[in-house]
Amino acid sequence: MKLRGLYAITDSQLLTGKFLPYVEAALEGGVTLLQYRDKSQDQSRRLREAEALAELCARYKTQLIINDDAELAARLGVGVHLGQTDGPLTPARTLLGREAIIGSTCHAQLELAEQAAREGASYVAFGRFFNSVTKPGAPAADTALLDQARARIKLPICVIGGITLDNAAPLVAHGADLLAVIHGLFGADSTQEVTRRARAFNALFASA
Numbered sequence: 001m002k003l004r005g006l007y008a009i010t011d012s013q014l015l016t017g018k019f020l021p022y023v024e025a026a027l028e029g030g031v032t033l034l035q036y037r038d039k040s041q042d043q044s045r046r047l048r049e050a051e052a053l054a055e056l057c058a059r060y061k062t063q064l065i066i067n068d069d070a071e072l073a074a075r076l077g078v079g080v081h082l083g084q085t086d087g088p089l090t091p092a093r094t095l096l097g098r099e100a101i102i103g104s105t106c107h108a109q110l111e112l113a114e115q116a117a118r119e120g121a122s123y124v125a126f127g128r129f130f131n132s133v134t135k136p137g138a139p140a141a142d143t144a145l146l147d148q149a150r151a152r153i154k155l156p157i158c159v160i161g162g163i164t165l166d167n168a169a170p171l172v173a174h175g176a177d178l179l180a181v182i183h184g185l186f187g188a189d190s191t192q193e194v195t196r197r198a199r200a201f202n203a204l205f206a207s208a
């Protein structure tokens with residue numbers, strides 16, 4: 001499967017009271033990867049919500065990725081995204097198997113991406129590229145880094161951080177394969193607007 005297009009990421013605060021309708025609206029507009037990102041320690045809610053997303057993703061033939069938690073990903077038979085402090089990639093690959101999608105946060109460092117590639121990542125993620133309401137303190141990356149990454153890294157390249165329909169096009173032009181978005185997608189006022197935004201993010205790849 002080609003990893004290219006919109007990578008929608010959930011946010012439990014932003015999606016309070018509208019979690020499944022907003023996610024379904026995004027899937028309706030087209031999502032290549034959907035990440036369940038919940039930073040709480042409420043394990044039973046996390047399991048319940050992740051199971052609901054797995055069911056929805058199966059219906060829309062979208063790949064589900066669990067943030068931070070390889071054990072939960074293994075339980076559901078889906079992929080995982082691991083940051084630099086979320087545990088090593090090699091055991092996660094052993095746990096989830098050869099086919100699973102495993103993503104790795106590489107901030108703005110090519111060396112981390114090269115290491116992630118050696119350790120079996122399926123894609124590497126750089127960012128934040130713009131000011132992010134969700135994670136304002138994330139290290140900053142720029143398009144010069146993307147050019148270098150494109151030349152040196154063979155894996156799909158994901159970009160994240162403050163991405164909106166107004167600023168995403170240059171990232172695609174500089175070689176981004178996946179646009180990972182929270183606020184720029186789910187910060188919309190209605191499900192219709194979420195679907196419109198998802199379609200518009202994907203259209204950026206059609207013209208690239």
Ligand SMILES: Cc1ncc(COP(=O)(O)OP(=O)(O)O)c(N)n1
Nearest residue numbers: 067081082083084105125158160180
């Ligand atoms: C696609 C994608 N890229 C980067 C991240 C950030 O991961 P991490 O650095 O572990 O930070 P948290 O998201 O866990 O707060 C991500 N989740 N997804």
Ligand SMILES: Cc1ncsc1CCOP(=O)(O)O
Nearest residue numbers: 132134135138161162182183
């Ligand atoms: C998880 C994460 N890692 C770097 S920036 C970020 C947040 C992305 O959210 P938003 O699209 O709302 O800036």
Ligand SMILES: [Mg+2]
Nearest residue numbers: 068082083086
């Ligand atoms: Mg993490």
